[in-house]
Amino acid sequence: MACTSxxxxxxELAREVLDIxxxxxxxxxxxxGDGFVRALxxxxxxxxxxxxxxxxxxxxVGRKIAATLSSTGTPAFFLHPVEGAHGDMGMIRSEDVVLAxxxxxxxxxxxxxxxxxxxxxxxxxxxxxxxxxxxxxxADITIEVRVPREAxxxxxxxxxxxxxxxxxxxxxAVCLMExxxxxxxxFRKFHPGGSLGQRLAMCVDQLMHTADLPVVTDxxxxxxxxxxxxxxxxxxxxxxxAGTMLRGVFTDGDVRRLVCSDAMDMDxxxxxxxxxxxRRAVVGESSAHVLDVMEQNxxxxxxxxxEDGRLAGMVHLHDLxxxxxxxxxxxxxxxxxxxxxxx
Numbered sequence: 001m002a003c004t005s006x007x008x009x010x011x012e013l014a015r016e017v018l019d020i021x022x023x024x025x026x027x028x029x030x031x032x033g034d035g036f037v038r039a040l041x042x043x044x045x046x047x048x049x050x051x052x053x054x055x056x057x058x059x060x061v062g063r064k065i066a067a068t069l070s071s072t073g074t075p076a077f078f079l080h081p082v083e084g085a086h087g088d089m090g091m092i093r094s095e096d097v098v099l100a101x102x103x104x105x106x107x108x109x110x111x112x113x114x115x116x117x118x119x120x121x122x123x124x125x126x127x128x129x130x131x132x133x134x135x136x137x138x139a140d141i142t143i144e145v146r147v148p149r150e151a152x153x154x155x156x157x158x159x160x161x162x163x164x165x166x167x168x169x170x171x172x173a174v175c176l177m178e179x180x181x182x183x184x185x186x187f188r189k190f191h192p193g194g195s196l197g198q199r200l201a202m203c204v205d206q207l208m209h210t211a212d213l214p215v216v217t218d219x220x221x222x223x224x225x226x227x228x229x230x231x232x233x234x235x236x237x238x239x240x241x242a243g244t245m246l247r248g249v250f251t252d253g254d255v256r257r258l259v260c261s262d263a264m265d266m267d268x269x270x271x272x273x274x275x276x277x278x279r280r281a282v283v284g285e286s287s288a289h290v291l292d293v294m295e296q297n298x299x300x301x302x303x304x305x306x307e308d309g310r311l312a313g314m315v316h317l318h319d320l321x322x323x324x325x326x327x328x329x330x331x332x333x334x335x336x337x338x339x340x341x342x343x
Contacts (some may be wrong), residue, residue: 024147024160048095049078058101065169094121105133200288208313223266248274
């Protein structure tokens with residue numbers, strides 16, 4: 001279709017749309033209250049499934065919410081209200097919780113099945129922009145999701161309202177993840193074909209670095225260790241003995257602490273200021289387990305050792321998450337002080 005508008009400031013119009021949708025999200029954020037918490041509690045304690053229903057654009061949003069819940073530890077599926085009225089309500093169990101979506105709260109197709117859903121024993125949560133609507137009156141709990149205006153210039157096409165419903169669905173999903181302590185191991189179980197799931201299923205030695213690592217022996221000075229730390233680019237230097245046994249680590253944080261405590265002596269043996277017996281990963285451990293350890297302890301880099309404690313490599317948090325490879329220059333093998341650098 002040929003453009004019939006004289007308007008040329010399309011970026012300005014696009015930004016106006018985004019600003020209106022941001023305005024809607026801020027408004028909805030301020031509306032969240034007891035209804036959200038009650039709905040969250042019901043969904044968290046649900047012994048059945050969370051059933052999402054809606055029609056039109058709300059139905060499309062509902063399908064995405066159902067998919068997000070299912071992939072993050074809350075069993076959920078989408079029920080089309082028309083199909084529900086023609087036999088699909090046989091999927092409903094008394095222990096289920098139903099989340100019904102409608103901006104106006106006046107969707108006849110959805111409202112028509114709510115009494116039956118409740119008669120089957122299911123609890124119904126309404127997510128709507130109209131708390132005085134028929135849907136809100138029929139439901140057990142209402143989450144208000146009311147935006148000041150649609151981004152559509154005619155106020156007709158669902159835009160800000162669908163964005164807000166989708167965002168509140170994400171808020172429920174994330175809160176449920178926290179409620180259920182849904183972690184990386186759980187994510188991997190539900191995403192066996194995803195790139196993150198595949199990485200977390202690997203052993204840590206399949207992802208660790210072995211070439212030109214920032215490594216020094218326990219006989220060097222703090223000055224030499226800092227030189228290796230600076231050129232290594234990982235924020236950590238592994239300290240080994242003559243037999244490559246891991247004795248400790250020396251990090252950017254250790255340098256800051258020495259400076260702040262006026263204890264910095266560049267000619268002091270690094271063995272006297274290193275972190276002894278640091279956390280480490282072991283060859284053969286799952287990447288999912290190593291990632292949990294790193295996140296729980298706020299660690300960015302871990303040395304990886306063999307069963308006997310000899311240094312085998314290092315793994316960065318980004319290696320596990322697949323957020324960009326750290327490429328080391330030079331040949332394979334452990335570097336000495338100042339020999340390795342991260343590009």
